[in-house]
Amino acid sequence: MDQTKRPLLIPPEFATYAEQHGVFDMYKRMLEQVIVNKPENPIQFLIDMLKRDNNDVPQIVILGPPATGKRTIAKMVSSKLRTAHLTPDNLVTEAETDLKVQAQQFIKKNQTIPTELWMTIIGERMKLFDCVKKGWVMEGFPQTREQCLALQSAGIYPKHCVILEAPDTVLIERAQGKRVDPVNGDIYHTTFDWPSNPDIQGRLKEVEGYTEEDMINKLIVYHRHFDGIADCYKKCSKTINADQPKADVFSQVYTFLSGQSRSNAPHTPRIVLLGATGSGKGVQASLLANKYNIVNVSCGHLMKQAIVDETKQGQAAKAYIDKGMMVPDNIVMTILCNRLSQLDCVTRGWVLHGYPRSREQAETLTKDGFVPNRVFFLDVPNDSVMERLTLRQSDPITGERYHMMYNPPQTQEVKERLCQQPSDTEDAVRQRLAQYHTYVEEIADFYLDAQHVNADQDPHTVFECIESMVVNPLPKHFP
Numbered sequence: 291m292d293q294t295k296r297p298l299l300i301p302p303e304f305a306t307y308a309e310q311h312g313v314f315d316m317y318k319r320m321l322e323q324v325i326v327n328k329p330e331n332p333i334q335f336l337i338d339m340l341k342r343d344n345n346d347v348p349q350i351v352i353l354g355p356p357a358t359g360k361r362t363i364a365k366m367v368s369s370k371l372r373t374a375h376l377t378p379d380n381l382v383t384e385a386e387t388d389l390k391v392q393a394q395q396f397i398k399k400n401q402t403i404p405t406e407l408w409m410t411i412i413g414e415r416m417k418l419f420d421c422v423k424k425g426w427v428m429e430g431f432p433q434t435r436e437q438c439l440a441l442q443s444a445g446i447y448p449k450h451c452v453i454l455e456a457p458d459t460v461l462i463e464r465a466q467g468k469r470v471d472p473v474n475g476d477i478y479h480t481t482f483d484w485p486s487n488p489d490i491q492g493r494l495k496e497v498e499g500y501t502e503e504d505m506i507n508k509l510i511v512y513h514r515h516f517d518g519i520a521d522c523y524k525k526c527s528k529t530i531n532a533d534q535p536k537a538d539v540f541s542q543v544y545t546f547l548s549g550q551s552r553s554n555a556p557h558t559p560r561i562v563l564l565g566a567t568g569s570g571k572g573v574q575a576s577l578l579a580n581k582y583n584i585v586n587v588s589c590g591h592l593m594k595q596a597i598v599d600e601t602k603q604g605q606a607a608k609a610y611i612d613k614g615m616m617v618p619d620n621i622v623m624t625i626l627c628n629r630l631s632q633l634d635c636v637t638r639g640w641v642l643h644g645y646p647r648s649r650e651q652a653e654t655l656t657k658d659g660f661v662p663n664r665v666f667f668l669d670v671p672n673d674s675v676m677e678r679l680t681l682r683q684s685d686p687i688t689g690e691r692y693h694m695m696y697n698p699p700q701t702q703e704v705k706e707r708l709c710q711q712p713s714d715t716e717d718a719v720r721q722r723l724a725q726y727h728t729y730v731e732e733i734a735d736f737y738l739d740a741q742h743v744n745a746d747q748d749p750h751t752v753f754e755c756i757e758s759m760v761v762n763p764l765p766k767h768f769p
Contacts, residue, residue: 347425435518
């Protein structure tokens with residue numbers, strides 16, 4: 291970039307590249323791991339972290355009382371996301387020999403495995419290839435607040451925690467029909483999940499420790515520790531009702547896992563508002579700009595400003611406007627690029643409205659490096675648009691704008707001198723609506739992650755809806 295020129299123009303590819311490759315999230319993640327692990331050689335530790343191809347892998351904990359279907363849901367999630375499936379049982383059986391022997395000694399004596407031993411076992415398991423490269427789903431662990439805190443101290447914190455719940459009476463009844471396959475450990479149920487294979491049916495056995503008395507004791511222990519566990523994972527957890535068909539439970543779990551938690555890494559908003567004339571794009575852009583200190587970029591205002599300033603592009607645009615012709619895209623993009631490349635837009639972010647109006651313009655915007663990270667369609671029925679615009683009137687003396695239904699003038703004198711702008715006539719509005727609907731589908735096909743907002747309601751309600759989508763990351767698309 292040339293620092294001798296003013297205004298300073300910064301190539302937009304900088305921020306786009308950093309966001310696409312998660313550079314700021316990587317810095318945040320590396321700093322967290324250095325603080326947690328406190329390595330003797332921090333530089334080498336960071337180099338080892340950088341050698342990993344991808345750290346953006348699923349890290350999921352599935353918890354719940356006995357008989358809620360944790361095993362079934364965990365296996366379905368693990369199969370869907372192709373992750374390692376970790377349970378207290380397989381963590382012990384797959385541990386190194388000396389750790390396995392120590393853990394089994396406690397199990398044989400019917401004693402609780404110490405938290406320190408659990409952390410050693412889990413820490414070694416997390417270092418294996420499948421957990422590092424594919425992620426993990428941990429089922430039924432941690433079981434106490436102490437184990438939660440120990441996991442956090444070791445830097446093992448899930449991105450998502452699923453808590454399955456159901457009434458105790460339902461769980462006690464459900465436990466009576468629980469059966470296990472002694473060959474592979476798969477869990478079935480006589481009523482809800484009976485296998486179709488006759489061979490499997492013949493070898494199923496009742497699960498020990500699931501009598502009514504055993505279930506009551508297990509539920510007492512679970513509820514004793516639940517509040518402490520839930521408090522540790524309250525920022526990343528979601529409670530789901532397990533007293534419904536497993537397909538419905540899995541659907542809700544998967545929807546939750548597709549969402550991403552907010553990141554503390556730096557983030558520069560680049561927002562595009564699309565919608566028909568009268569949908570409120572300017573109002574929403576102003577609200578977003580004022581609250582989040584981002585730059586409000588109106589394509590129409592930029593064109594007028596360029597004409598007033600008599601810039602080269604402004605004079606070229608004025609020649610087309612005076613003849614009632616559309617300004618060519620290359621002139622519009624030059625004016626727009628100059629504004630979006632300035633320091634305030636690059637550092638604070640921007641919200642753009644009034645452009646693009648066709649797929650070609652959207653493609654050009656992306657090709658020039660201005661890739662929005664949020665696109666919103668403000669959806670308003672045509673009848674509402676006609677009502678909003680055709681009933682608008684202006685006071686030629688004061689310049690005040692009124693709406694004959696929602697904001698009428700207070701005096702008859704003002705009402706008599708009101709006049710309608712040519713652009714607000716019924717024919718002009720219908721023409722602009724027809725032009726918008728001609729291109730809206732192809733723009734939507736280009737911006738596949740665009741989100742739709744019902745803009746046919748109070749402006750502040752619409753803003754709250756947009757704001758809730760802006761502050762939360764887009765749902766993740768698993769391969």
